[in-house]
Amino acid sequence: MEHTRKLWIVLATLLVVSFGVLLWAGTEIFRAAPPIPEQVVSADGTVAFKRADIEEGREVWQSMGGMQLGSIWGHGAYVAPDWSADWLHRESVELLNLWARQDDSMARYDLLSPEQQSALRGRLQQEMRTNTYDPATGTITISRDRLAALSNVAAHYESLFGNDPATAELREAYAMMEGTVPDASHRRALSAFFWWTAWAAGTERPAGAGATLAPTQAGVAPARVTYTNNWPAEPLIGNTPPPALWVWSAFSVLFLLAGIAVLGWHHAVSHGRGEEPFELPKADPFATLKVTPSMRATAKYFWVVLALFVVQILLGAITAHYQVEGQEAYGYALADVLPYSITRTWHTQLAVLWIAVAWLGTGLYIGPALSGHEPKFQRLGVNFLFACLLVIVVGSFAGQWLAVMQKLGIGSTNFWFGHQGWEYADMGRFWQWFLFIGLLLWLTLVGRALWPVLRGPKSPTRSIVGLLFLSTVCIGLFFGSALMWNEHTHISEVEYWRWWLVHLWVEGFFEVFATAVMALIFTRLGLIRASSAAVAVLFATIVFMAGGVLGTLHHLYFVGTPTAVVALGASFSALEVVPLAYIGFEAYHTWKLGRATPWMQRYRWPILFFISVSFWNLVGAGLFGFLINPPLSLYYMQGLNLTPLHGHTALFGVYGMLGIALVLFCMRGLRGHLQWNVGALKVAFWCLNIGLALMALLTLLPLGTMQLLAAIEHGYWYARSAEFMNKPIVDMLVWMRVPGDTIFSVGALALCWFMLRLWIAPRRLEDKE
Numbered sequence: 001m002e003h004t005r006k007l008w009i010v011l012a013t014l015l016v017v018s019f020g021v022l023l024w025a026g027t028e029i030f031r032a033a034p035p036i037p038e039q040v041v042s043a044d045g046t047v048a049f050k051r052a053d054i055e056e057g058r059e060v061w062q063s064m065g066g067m068q069l070g071s072i073w074g075h076g077a078y079v080a081p082d083w084s085a086d087w088l089h090r091e092s093v094e095l096l097n098l099w100a101r102q103d104d105s106m107a108r109y110d111l112l113s114p115e116q117q118s119a120l121r122g123r124l125q126q127e128m129r130t131n132t133y134d135p136a137t138g139t140i141t142i143s144r145d146r147l148a149a150l151s152n153v154a155a156h157y158e159s160l161f162g163n164d165p166a167t168a169e170l171r172e173a174y175a176m177m178e179g180t181v182p183d184a185s186h187r188r189a190l191s192a193f194f195w196w197t198a199w200a201a202g203t204e205r206p207a208g209a210g211a212t213l214a215p216t217q218a219g220v221a222p223a224r225v226t227y228t229n230n231w232p233a234e235p236l237i238g239n240t241p242p243p244a245l246w247v248w249s250a251f252s253v254l255f256l257l258a259g260i261a262v263l264g265w266h267h268a269v270s271h272g273r274g275e276e277p278f279e280l281p282k283a284d285p286f287a288t289l290k291v292t293p294s295m296r297a298t299a300k301y302f303w304v305v306l307a308l309f310v311v312q313i314l315l316g317a318i319t320a321h322y323q324v325e326g327q328e329a330y331g332y333a334l335a336d337v338l339p340y341s342i343t344r345t346w347h348t349q350l351a352v353l354w355i356a357v358a359w360l361g362t363g364l365y366i367g368p369a370l371s372g373h374e375p376k377f378q379r380l381g382v383n384f385l386f387a388c389l390l391v392i393v394v395g396s397f398a399g400q401w402l403a404v405m406q407k408l409g410i411g412s413t414n415f416w417f418g419h420q421g422w423e424y425a426d427m428g429r430f431w432q433w434f435l436f437i438g439l440l441l442w443l444t445l446v447g448r449a450l451w452p453v454l455r456g457p458k459s460p461t462r463s464i465v466g467l468l469f470l471s472t473v474c475i476g477l478f479f480g481s482a483l484m485w486n487e488h489t490h491i492s493e494v495e496y497w498r499w500w501l502v503h504l505w506v507e508g509f510f511e512v513f514a515t516a517v518m519a520l521i522f523t524r525l526g527l528i529r530a531s532s533a534a535v536a537v538l539f540a541t542i543v544f545m546a547g548g549v550l551g552t553l554h555h556l557y558f559v560g561t562p563t564a565v566v567a568l569g570a571s572f573s574a575l576e577v578v579p580l581a582y583i584g585f586e587a588y589h590t591w592k593l594g595r596a597t598p599w600m601q602r603y604r605w606p607i608l609f610f611i612s613v614s615f616w617n618l619v620g621a622g623l624f625g626f627l628i629n630p631p632l633s634l635y636y637m638q639g640l641n642l643t644p645l646h647g648h649t650a651l652f653g654v655y656g657m658l659g660i661a662l663v664l665f666c667m668r669g670l671r672g673h674l675q676w677n678v679g680a681l682k683v684a685f686w687c688l689n690i691g692l693a694l695m696a697l698l699t700l701l702p703l704g705t706m707q708l709l710a711a712i713e714h715g716y717w718y719a720r721s722a723e724f725m726n727k728p729i730v731d732m733l734v735w736m737r738v739p740g741d742t743i744f745s746v747g748a749l750a751l752c753w754f755m756l757r758l759w760i761a762p763r764r765l766e767d768k769e
Contacts, residue, residue, distance in 0.1 A: 004463050004531075007538035014542060018549035025553055025565050026496050032562040033492035034200035034227035038138030042147040049192040051138070055488060057193025059410040060186045062487075063403050064161075065341025066421015068348075069176065072197050073228060073559050074638035075495070076423055077344055079323050080174035081720045082639055085232040087153060087198035089717035092128065092236040094149035096120050121236060128202045128237045129226070140199070154191035161187045172326035173722035175340035182406055197491075200227040200560060202237050229566060231558035231635055232716035241635050244563045248570035249632035255571050256626065259578035263543070281526040284599045289669050292368045294378035294449075299670055300386055301361030302663045305354050306752050308393075312350035313748055317741055319343045323725070323734045342404045345419065345426050346397060351651055352424060353393065358659030359510060360389075360442055363472060365666045366517060367449025370465060370524070375448045382445065388438045395434075396427035403428075415487040422494065424502045425482050432482045443476035461523060463534040467541065468516035474509040481505070492560035499555040508548050512541050514658050518610065521665055527593045527600075540579070547575030554629050558638065566631050573629045580622035590614065602668065605681040609661035612689055616653025624649055624696075636711045640719055642704030649696050657688070660751065667758065675763040680754035684747045691744025698736040706730070 036055070040048040067076030070083050096109035099120050109120060132141045142150070160167045160174075161181040171178065181187045204224045225242045233239055318329060319340065327335035364382050368374050402408050403418030417428040427435075446469070453465045481500035485493060519533040553561075553569030594600055594607035624646040628637045637643060664681075706729070711719035718724055 004534050004538065007535065007542065008463070011538060011542050011545070014545055015549070018545065021568065022549055022552065025550075025568060026493075028564055029492055029496050029556065029559075029561045030490070032205070032227075033490050033560045034203075034205075035133055035135070035138070036196065036490070037133060037140040040140045040142060040195075042142055042144050044144055046144075046147060048142065048147055048150055049195065053189050053192035054196045055193075056186070056410070057189035057191065057196075058491075059414070059487065060181055060190045061193055062421030063406065063408065063410045063414045063419060064180055064421075065339075065345060065404050065419060066426075067423040068345045068419075068421070068426065069180070069341040070174070071639045072491070073201070073495075074231065075559070076639065077341070078639065078641060078644065078720075079340065079725070080176065081722075082232065082716065083194045084197040084201050084228075085234065085715075085717045085720065087157075087194045088128075088202050088232070088234055088239075089236070089715065090153045090156065091146075091149050091195075091198065092124055092234070094152050095124055095127065095145060096236070098145055098149055099123065124236060125238045129204050129224075131203045131206060133203075150195060154188070154195070157191045157194060158184065158187040161190060170722055173726055175322040175326050175335070177327060177335040177339040179406075180339075186410065201232060202226055202234070202239065205562075225563070227560045228558045229561070229563065229631075229635075231638070233636060233711055234715050234717065236715070241632055242563075244566060245631040245635055248567050249630040251567075252570040252574040252630045256574040256577055259547075259575050263578055280597045281599075282597075284602060285524060285526055286369075286669055287599075287672065289369060290372070291669060292374040292378070294374060294382045294445075295365050295368050296670065297379050297382040297386075298361045298365045298666065301357055301364070302666065303755070304386075304389070305358045305361065305659065305663060306748075306755055308350050308354035308357065310748055310752060312347055312354060313741075313745055315343045315347040315350065317745075319347050320734065320737055320741070324731050339404055342401055345400050345404075348424055349397075349426060351656075355651075355655045355659045356510075357389065358663050359513060360385075362517060362662040362666055363442065363446045363513070364449075365669070366468075366520065367446045369669065370520060371450055371452045373449060373452045375451075378445065378449065381441065385438060385441050385445065388434070388441070392427075392431055392434050392438065396431035399428050399431070400426060412487065422498050425498050429483075432479075436479050436483065439476040439479050443472050446472050459530065461520075461530045461534070464516055464519050464523065464530070464537055467537060468513065468520065471509050471513035471516060475505065475513060478505045478509060495556060495559040499552050503552040503555060504549065508545070510655065511544060511548075514655075514662070515540055515544075517662065522593055525600075525603075527596050543579045544576075547572045547578065551576040554631075554634070557631050557634055570629075570631050574626070577622050577626045577629075580617050580625075602672070603665070605678065605685060606661045606664040606668070608685055609657050609664065612685070613654055613657045613661065615689075616649055616657060616692075620646060620649025620651075620653040636708055636716070637704070639716075640704050640707040640711065641700050642708060645696055645700040645704055648700065649692065653692055660684075660688075667755075671758045671762070673764070674758055677754050677757050680750045680757070684751040684754065687743050687747025687750060689747075691740045691742070691747055694740030694743065695737055696740075698740060699733050703730060703733045706733075 036051055037049075038051045040050075042048065061072075066072075069077055070080030070086075071077060072082070073084055074082060076082075093109065100107045100109045100112055100116075103116075109117065112120070127143065127146060133139070134141070156167070160170060160176070162184070163178045168178075171180075181190060203226055205227050207224075225244075226239065229245070230239045230242050233241075318334070318338065321329055322335075322340045322343070327333060364385075368378070399408070399417045400419045403414050408414045408418040415428065416430045420426055420428060425432075450465055450469050453462060454469060456462060479501065481497050481504070484497040484500075515537055519528075519537045522528050523530050523533045550568055550572035553565050554573035555569075557566050557569060590607060590610050594604060594611075600607070624642075628634050628642055628646055707719040707724070710724055724730070
C-alpha cells in the first residue's frame with residue numbers, strides 16, 4: 001500500500017509539471033503565431049486583400065469541408081494538394097516567369113540558362129522571404145510584380161473551386177465536386193485565405209520571436225526560419241530544414257535510446273522478484289455475475305458500435321476509390337451526392353465515434369459489475385444517454401452534409417450546426433456542446449455506480465478503481481478542449497487546442513481508462529493479485545504519461561510555432577515510444593493469463609484481441625509512429641501517405657482492436673450463458689488483422705515512401721500534386737488496397753454475424769463451446 005501511495009504521488013507530480021509545461025508552450029504558440037494583416041497592399045498602394053477577406057475565406061474553407069479537402073500546413077486530407085504548399089509554389093513560378101519575360105519577352109524561367117535561373121532564384125528568395133509586415137499599421141507590403149503573380153494564382157483558384165471547364169480535369173484529379181464553392185465572391189475570399197497560409201509558410205519570422213534553438217558560432221547570425229519553421233520543402237524559395245530540426249531530431253533518437261535503456265534496467269531489476277503463487281479460481285467468477293438492468297441496457301451500445309464500424313468501412317472504401325476515379329464510383333457521379341470531403345469527414349469521425357461508444361458502453365457495464373451496486377434510475381440514465389448519442393451522430397452528420405453542399409452558407413450558422421473544417425473536430429459547435437454534456441452524464445453514471453468501491457475501505461482494488469474513475473473524469477472534462485476556440489480564433493491556437501482533443505483525449509485518457517479496465521477484469525477473474533495489478537497499472541500510467549502529455553507538441557511543429565515547441569515535442573514524443581519497445585512483455589503476460597486455467601478458454605478470443613492490441617501498439621504506434629515523429633522526418637512526411645500508415649495501424653490496430661476486445665468481455669457477461677460461434681470470431685480476428693496489414697504494406701507504405709522521395713527531390717508541392725498522384729503506379733498502388741479492404745470487410749461482417757447469432761438465433765450453452 002505504501003508503494004502504491006508513492007506511485008500516486010509520482011503520477012500527480014508528473015501530471016502537474018507536464019500540463020504546466022504544455023500550457024506554457026501554448027502561450028508561446030499564441031505569442032509567436034503568424035499575424036493576420038489588416039490589409040495587403042502593393043508598392044503603388046493597390047489593395048490586394050483585407051483582413052475581412054482572409055477571415056471570410058477561412059469561413060468558406062471551413063464550410064466546404066476544410067481539412068477534409070486537401071490540407072493546410074500539412075494537416076488534412078491526402079488526395080487534393082496542400083493548399084499552402086500549392087499556392088506557394090504556384091506564386092513562385094508565376095514570379096519567376098514574369099521576371100523571365102521582363103528580361104526576354106519570349107522566355108520562360110525553365111528555358112533560361114542555369115546562371116540566369118540561379119540569379120532569379122536569389123531574387124525570388126529575397127522577395128518571398130523578406131517580412132514586410134508592419135505591426136504598427138497591420139499592413140503587409142508587396143511589390144507590383146508579386147501583386148501580378150498573386151492575381152494570376154487567385155484566378156486559378158477561382159476557376160478551380162467553381163465549375164470552369166478549363167480546370168475540370170484538375171477538379172477530377174483532386175476529387176472535388178463541380179461548383180465546390182458556387183459563389184464567386186466566396187471563391188475570391190478563399191484565395192485570400194490560401195494566400196495568407198502560404199505567406200506564413202514563406203516569410204521569415206522576425207528576429208527574437210523564437211526562431212531558433214540551434215547552436216550557432218560566435219559572430220555568425222542564427223539560421224532564420226519562416227513562421228512554419230521553413231515548412232513546406234520548397235527549393236525555389238530556399239525552404240529547407242533549418243538546423244534546429246536536425247539537432248532536435250538527433251536528440252529525439254538519443255532520448256528514445258536512453259528511455260529504452262532505463263525501462264530495460266527497471267525490468268531487469270524487478271523481473272523475478274515474483275510473488276508467492278496463489279490458488280486460481282476453479283470456475284469463472286464472472287459466470288455467476290448478476291447482470292443488473294442498467295448493465296443489460298448497455299447491449300444496444302455494442303450494436304451501435306458494430307453498425308457505425310460497418311458504415312465507417314463502407315465510407316472508407318468510397319473515400320479511397322475517389323483517389324482513382326475522382327468524382328465517380330464505377331461511372332456513377334457520386335460526388336454530386338456524397339462528395340469526397342463528406343465521405344472522408346464521416347469516415348474519420350466514425351473511426352473515433354464507434355471506438356468511443358465501445359468504451360462508453362464498457363464503462364457503463366463495468367461500474368455495476370465491479371461494485372455490485374445498481375443506483376436508482378441508472379437504467380433510465382443509460383437509455384437516455386444512448387438516445388442522446390444517436391441524436392448527436394445523426395444531427396451532426398446531417399449538418400456537415402448541408403454545409404459541404406453549401407446549403408448553410410458561411411459564418412455562425414455553419415460554425416454552430418454545420419462543418420467546422422477541423423479534422424477529427426468537424427462537428428458544429430452545438431453538437432460539440434451536446435456531446436460534452438453527454439460525456440458529463442456518462443461520467444456521472446459511471447461514478448455513481450463505482451461510488452461504493454471508491455468510498456469503501458482502502459484496498460489495492462480501490463486504487464485501480466480510483467484510476468478508472470479519474471480517467472473517466474478526464475475523458476468527460478477534456479473533451480471541453482474542443483470548446484476552447486471560436487470561428488475567428490487564430491489557426492495556430494485552434495491547432496493547439498484541437499490536438500489536446502485528438503491526442504490527449506483519445507490517445508491519453510482513453511488509454512489509461514482501457515489499462516485500468518483490463519487490470520480490473522483480470523483481477524476480478526482471479527488471475528492476478530490486486531496489489532500487483534495496482535502497482536502495474538499505476539507504473540504503466542506514469543510511463544505513458546511521461547511522454548504522452550508533452551508528446552502532444554509533435555503535432556504542432558509547423559503550425560506557426562516557435563522552435564522551443566519543436567524541441568519539447570521532439571524530446572517527449574520520442575519518450576512516447578519507450579513503453580512500446582517492451583510491449584512484447586505485456587503480450588506474453590496476457591497470453592499466459594489466457595492459458596492460466598481451463599475455464600479461461602471462454603475468453604480465448606477476447607484475449608487474442610488484447611494480444612493483437614500489443615502487436616499493433618508496437619508496429620503502428622511504435623515503429624510507424626516514430627518513423628514520422630522526429631521533426632526532420634515529419635518535415636517531409638507530414639500529410640503524405642506515411643501519416644495515414646501510422647494513423648490506420650495505430651487508431652484501429654490499437655484502439656479499435658481494444659474496443660472489440662472490451663465489447664467481447666462485456667458480451668461474456670450479457671450473453672455468456674449462450675453458445676458462442678467461435679468460428680465467426682476466428683474469421684473476424686484473422687481477417688481484421690490480415691486486412692489491416694495488407695492495407696498498410698501494399699498501399700500506404702510504398703505510396704508514402706514514393707511521395708517522401710518526391711518531396712525530398714522536388715519539393716513538397718510535387719509529392720501532393722496531380723502530376724504525381726495521377727501516375728499509373730500510384731493508381732496501381734491504390735487499387736492494391738482492394739484485397740486488404742475486402743479481407744478486412746469480411747472480418748467486420750463476421751463480427752456482426754457473431755453478435756447477430758447471440759440475439760437472433762441463440763443456443764443454450766451445454767457442456768462445451
